[in-house]
Amino acid sequence: MKTNYIKTALLGTVLLAGTAQAQQFPLDNLKPRDQRGINIFENPKDSVTTFEKLKVRIGGAFALQFQGLKHESGADQSVAATQLYDIGNNFNLPTANLDIDVALYDGINLHLRTFLSSRHHNETYVKGGYIQIDKLDFIQKDFLSDFMKHSTIKFGHDEINYGDVHFRRSDNAYTTQNPFVGNYLMDAYATMIFAEYYYRRDGFIGMGGITNGRLNQNANGGTSPSLYGKIGYDKQLNSDLRVRITGSVYNTANTQRLDFYDGDRAGSRYYYVMENAAATSSANFRSGQVVPDFKNKVTSFMINPFVRYKGLEFFGTFESASGRNLAEVDRRTWNQYVGELIYRFGNDDNLYVGGRYNKVKGELATGNKVDITRFNIGGGWFMTKNILAKAEYVNQKYDGYPTSSILYDGKFNGFVLEAAISF
Structure with missing residues (x-):
């Protein structure tokens, strides 16, 4: 405990010392993290430069929820292994x-995110970071400028650009881009060592990437390179209508441990739902999520359409993933279907209401075929571009689980309120 106090004090001293140098100004080719960043997917690509010298921008995010959920299970509640946790409001x-x-050089930016407080870890830890290169002027002025006008190179240890869902999910305390409180049932998210190349022109988006598929890095063998890519089209057709559609693929041929669908160390927003009575927050941080249990092989496809007409938005997801764990020979398949309908209105779209339907169907390692459905309805109010208040009702049901599982005929529902700040 004493060590944690010392680390916190040191961190505070560093931040206070840097306040005079750190400002809230825009950096080239990095999207803002407040209301202005909504519906911006990849970082923008702009040939105009404002770089003068090295600049550091300090930002952050904070989030707090009030949870009023109740859960039920069809499993025998007299058996300790299937007794539900006592949750309340x-x-x-x-x-x-x-x-x-950090703007390191003309056309070179660095991003680093640290989780100061999260559900799964008590300690402060680095979530991830990357370097983004939009110009090669560090080699020579205007070096390959015609090529780099449409190209971006990005590498680091952070979330990879598979699908468009990760642009709309809550990333620990950074929740302003998510119109709801919770993320998807099957959350294709993990931080990995990666390198990505982007080509964007006249609305066309092409991206290819490579990673080793690992969250925790070490130098032992038994890992093949994982490849992924995205292709799509994103265009503002007129002042009222924007259309975007992308398709993504991710493939891991072999790795010793794959965290692709259970790599969110920040944890689920729905605390303790459908968890055992002896659960702890850190050990059961995935409550309410669906984990396919793919540990060494996976091939996933995702298609995401997005349409915005005036204040009305539709965002959809179809995802199919097949893989296996270390003890299996044959692959299993899981499919996910999601539809979101959001209406934004008010001054500068500072109010919104919407609904989300999320369904997952798949096969457990035991052979049971299960499906899980979640329905969210809610809304939000941007009091300023940095402050958001959300409210939602959530209803989730489980079907097909064996009678020995705590999820047998399980369900939870109720409301969650969230206050969020990002800057």
């Missing part, structure tokens, strides 16, 4: 992020 753990963005 109360506040969740407040979460906090620290963001550092």
Whole structure:
């Protein structure tokens, strides 16, 4: 405990010392992290430069929820292994992020995100970061400028650009881009060592990437390179209508441990739902999520259409993933279907209401075929571009699980309120 106090004090001293140098100004080719960043997917590509010298931008995010959920299970509640946790109406753990963005050189930016407080870890830890190169002027002025006008190179240890869902999910305390409180049932998210190349022109988007598929890095063998890519089209057709559609693929041929669908160390927003009575927050941080249990092989496809007409938005997801764990020979398949309908209105679209339907169907390692459905309805109010208040009702049901599982005929429902700040 004493060590944690010392680390916190040191961190505070560093931040206070850097306040005079750190400002809230835009950096080239990095999207803003407040209301202005909504519906911006990949970082923008702009040939105009404002770089003069090295600049550091300090940002952050904070989030707090009040949870009023109840859950039920058809499993025998007299058996200790299937007894449900006693949940009630109360506040969740407040979460906090620290963001550092650096303009290192003309056309070169660095991003680093640290989780100061999260559900799965008590300690402060680095979530991930990357370097983004939009110009090669560090080699020579205007070096390959015609090529780099449409190209971006990005590498680091961070979330990879598979699908468009990760642009709309809550990343620990950074939640302003998510119109709801929870993320998807099957959350294709993990931080990995990666390198990505982008080509964007006249609305066309092409991206190819490579990673080793690992969250925790070490130098032992037994891992093949994982390849992924995205192709799509994104265009503002007129002042009222924008259309975007992308298709993504990710493939891991072999790795010793794959965290692709269970790599969100920040944890689920729905605390303790469908968890055992002896659960702890850190050990059961995935409550309410669906984990296919693919540990060494996976091939996933995702298609995401997005349409915005005036204040009305539709965002959809179809995802199919097949893989296996270390003890299996044959692959299993899981499919996910999601539709979101959001209507934004008010001054500068500072109010919104919407609904989300999320369904997952798949096969457990035991052979059971299961399906899980979740329905969210809610809304939000941007009091300023940095402050968001959300409210949602969530209803989730489980079907097909064996009688020995705590998820047998399980369900939970209720409301969650969230207050979020990002800057």
